[in-house]
Amino acid sequence: MAKKILVAVDESKNSMKAVNYVAQGMEKTSSVTLFSVLPDVTAACGLDSPTLTPLFKQSRKTFCAIEDTKKDSVKVFMEKAKRALVKGGFPPKNIAVKIRKKKVGISRDILKEAEQGKYTTLVIGRRGLSGIKRFLLGSVSNKIVQLAKRVSVVVVD
Helix, strand or coil, X not given: CCCEEEEECXXXXXXXXHHHHHHXXXXXXXXXXXXXXXXXXXXXXXXXXXXXXXXXXXXHHXXXXXXXXXXXXXXXXXXXXXXXXXXXXXXXXXXXXXXXXCCCCHHHHHHHHHHHCCCCEEEEXXXXXXXXXXXXXXXXXXXXXXXXXXXEEEEXX
């Protein structure tokens, strides 16, 4: 039985399927953490180095605005996901939200959170790649299944 659930999400339909799976099928006394890793689209926003290209320096505000928009979009998704869990019967006090910037890689950052937080179950949506794309690019859910240790992984399709 899942006592501490980590739900790894982005703003995709498959992520909402994972949230709904937890809302409908998991023990309502469990604690749930909605966790999102923001891709490091603009890691250089905080940098001011002479090695930055002039093009980036000129476009820095645009790149940083993209990062801010992404954060806002994830926050909106998290609120929607939290409402779905509450509607499914989870007490609001049992639901946490964590948003982090990518450090190593999205899959490894999710697994690190699962390990450090001592979660019993990790739930993630399957990315909808087909055929050759899936073979060449892999997916976050596939990497998580391959690398997970000491946590049950549920991939929701």
